[in-house]
Amino acid sequence: MNPFMEQAIRLAVDNVRSNRGGPFAAVVVRDGAVIATGTNQVTSTNDPTAHAEVVAIRAACAAIGSFQLDLCDLYTTCEPCPMCLGAIYWARPRRVFFGGTAADAAEAGFDDAFIYKEAALPVESRKIPFIPLMREEALAAFDAWKTQAGRTPY
Numbered sequence: 001m002n003p004f005m006e007q008a009i010r011l012a013v014d015n016v017r018s019n020r021g022g023p024f025a026a027v028v029v030r031d032g033a034v035i036a037t038g039t040n041q042v043t044s045t046n047d048p049t050a051h052a053e054v055v056a057i058r059a060a061c062a063a064i065g066s067f068q069l070d071l072c073d074l075y076t077t078c079e080p081c082p083m084c085l086g087a088i089y090w091a092r093p094r095r096v097f098f099g100g101t102a103a104d105a106a107e108a109g110f111d112d113a114f115i116y117k118e119a120a121l122p123v124e125s126r127k128i129p130f131i132p133l134m135r136e137e138a139l140a141a142f143d144a145w146k147t148q149a150g151r152t153p154y
Contacts, residue, residue: 004029004075005097007037012052012077015039023108024052026076028060028069028093035072036060052076053084057091067154069093078105081112082119090154 004027011025022040029035038055042048053076061067069091078100080088088096102112123130145151 002075002097004034004073005077005099007034008075008077009099011037011039020044021050022052022110024077026052026056026074028056028072028074030060030064030069030072035063049083051081051084053080054087057087061091067091073097078102078110081105081110082115 008025008027011027012023015021015025016023020039021042021044024040026038027034028037036056036059038052038057038059040052041050041055044050053074056074056076057069060069060072064072067090070093072093074088074093074096076084076096076098079098079102080096081102105111106113118126118128123132
């Protein structure tokens with residue numbers, strides 16, 4: 001048994017029972033101590049990005065004053081969805097421990113397979129239209145970034 005995963009599971013079950021969101025929770029640990037937790041808050045906040053891992057990552061980054069969690073471990077009650085996977089890689093935790101699998105989530109009605117399929121398609125073949133617009137003008141932001149003195153790389 002792992003006390004951090006046990007805490008995440010308790011948070012997920014409590015989240016469902018209190019009707020605050022989906023059956024997901026995450027705990028961020030640094031130096032053996034919990035520095036942040038998160039539960040799925042999609043329906044309670046009307047925020048489709050308020051997945052447990054994202055909520056926990058935001059809280060952990062705020063707690064330590066950094067956008068990187070390289071000295072942290074993330075415990076999550078389920079294998080992360082594509083969005084959370086991206087957030088995890090951007091946050092760069094040391095390790096990720098997960099409980100349920102993507103197949104378990106799909107069986108409960110949380111199937112992300114279509115997102116993986118859509119992401120692999122060329123933009124012109126996706127179900128939601130992705131339409132290129134003003135690329136040359138948009139490159140100004142990258143030009144500004146490249147020449148900005150004192151920028152913080154990530």
